[in-house]
Amino acid sequence: MTVHPSLQTYAEAWTHSIEAISELVTPLVEGEWNRRTPCPGWSVRDIVSHIIGMECEMLGDPRPIHSLPRDLYHVTSEFARYMEMQVDVRRHHTAPEMTSELEYTIIRRQRQLRNETRSPDTMVRAPLGAEQTLELALRMRAFDTWVHEQDLRTTFGRPGNLDSPGAIVARDVLVLGLPKVVAKHAGAPANSAVVFDVHGPVEFMRTVRVDAEGRGTVDGTPSLGPLSTIALDWETYVRLACGRVRYDAVADLVKVEGDQELADAILRNFAVTP
Structure with missing residues (x-):
């Protein structure tokens, strides 16, 4: 990787968790994508949709033009509305559509990280039209991906990776x-x-x-x-x-x-x- 040394930890933690997520969801049959998770209001499909959407934003893809339903009880803030957009637009996607888009997104992001030459303090896109440093963005993607990996593991009764690189990033963020x-x-x-x-x-x-x-x-x-x-x-x-x-x-x-x-x-x- 050409990624800056101070970003390496986050790149490796993210890679470890997102590959674990791909392994967890690839074998799922259609009905299992609708299972509720510990993440309030989100199913398995919703979590994977969120991950795909956030990584697409890191890639610079445009956000979807989409109107949210009014009856989403867990959407209680502008931040939640922002996050829900990438989720709701994929709510009717089939299992093959979800796994293929996840796989393609992982390939694109891994290529981006391998070719990353920007400095950690480079300002990049953040939710709600804000900006954040590249270092913070990668840290939060590593954290978020590990937490959602744990959501999926809890849902399917497959515990693991509680001491993975993503767990260490999560410790530091939560503290x-x-x-x-x-x-x-x-x-x-x-x-x-x-x-x-x-x-x-x-x-x-x-x-x-x-x-x-x-x-x-x-x-x-x-x-x-x-x-x-x-x-x-x-x-x-x-x-x-x-x-x-x-x-x-x-x-x-x-x-x-x-x-x-x-x-x-x-x-x-x-x-x-x-």
Whole structure:
């Protein structure tokens, strides 16, 4: 690959996950494409349509001209409407149409990555007409693709790749959302700390510190006197942080030491994905 060294990690993580998705969906018969997934409002077909659409946008393809139905309950924001467009336009595509378009899109994107010579700070297209750096765009594609790979694995009862390159990218992306969850959404008091102890295929410990002005930051150093310590396994962390499950449904998988009320507020506001 000629991709910039700082982009290599994201390119490899994306490749690993999207090839796993292709392997999961290629053998599916027509009816299996309609199965519900943990991703709110989306079927197997919808997830694959979303992935195809986002990769086509990375390739610079024009967005489809399409009017969304008014009865999509999960579309509650302009961002959701933007994402739904690539999904709804493919809702009546057959299984062979889906797998062939996915395969062709993967081939095109892999060719693009092999020939990528732009610097990481090059500004590229982002949702809703915005721009983002190429590095952020590739990071978010690696993250998004891995999360949807896990959605499909859950749907078909084929667990795996919880410690893949995409999982490490996902860890780093999700951890960035912790300060907002703790300081803003859960309202942790000033000059306090909350520790997250995650075990399983991906293990890490992070401390969110709330300063005197109520601003949160996250780091990897331990806290001597946290208000709460929240321990949970990696898969449960991902499901909560990506809004795939509510805290009440997995409370028995979470161990809390310290302020239980604060921990409950954090875990009930844990989702950081749009």
